[in-house]
Amino acid sequence: MVGGLGDDAPHLPHPAPIEAYGNGGFRFGGMSHRGSLLCLPDGIWAWPVTSVADITEAMLASVFARGEALDVFLIGAGRDPWVLPPALRTLFQQHSISVDAMTTGSAVRTYNILLGENRRAGVGLIAVE
Numbered sequence: 001m002v003g004g005l006g007d008d009a010p011h012l013p014h015p016a017p018i019e020a021y022g023n024g025g026f027r028f029g030g031m032s033h034r035g036s037l038l039c040l041p042d043g044i045w046a047w048p049v050t051s052v053a054d055i056t057e058a059m060l061a062s063v064f065a066r067g068e069a070l071d072v073f074l075i076g077a078g079r080d081p082w083v084l085p086p087a088l089r090t091l092f093q094q095h096s097i098s099v100d101a102m103t104t105g106s107a108v109r110t111y112n113i114l115l116g117e118n119r120r121a122g123v124g125l126i127a128v129e
Helices: 056-067 086-094 104-116
Strands: 019-022 025-030 032-035 037-040 043-044 072-076 100-101 119-124
Touching: 019 032, 019 104, 025 037, 037 056, 056 086, 072 104, 086 104, 100 104, 104 119
Parallel strands: 072 100, 072 119
Antiparallel strands: 019 025, 025 032, 037 043, 037 119
16 A cells, blocks of 8 residues: 555546445446545545544545645545544645545535536545445
8 A cells, every 4th residue: 555545556547526425435437446535636546544533644645745736635524524633734734735524425526526627636535335
């Protein structure tokens, strides 16, 4: 695992709208994935995060490494709202990335809108049942 990515090879080598979520996974780009996802401007990867407790600097290293390619990063925190801890918020500020945490459903919808507007956006999505 490299910098929070589930493996080195992305499921897709480019961003794609999330077509569906639930039942522990996501559909995007004609594919289905079980588990959480990390969607960045250069691809979509499995993300080994199952709860907000797993969201650490190490799990976000791939996001910070792409800071120059991102304007905004969303965190889909599961079914319940979650407040980003101040230490993580500071890391995003240091990398000049705007960040917002919300439920996974809200993050999927917002990410899809941002992609449709050709915005430089990424999202970490925790899978929900």
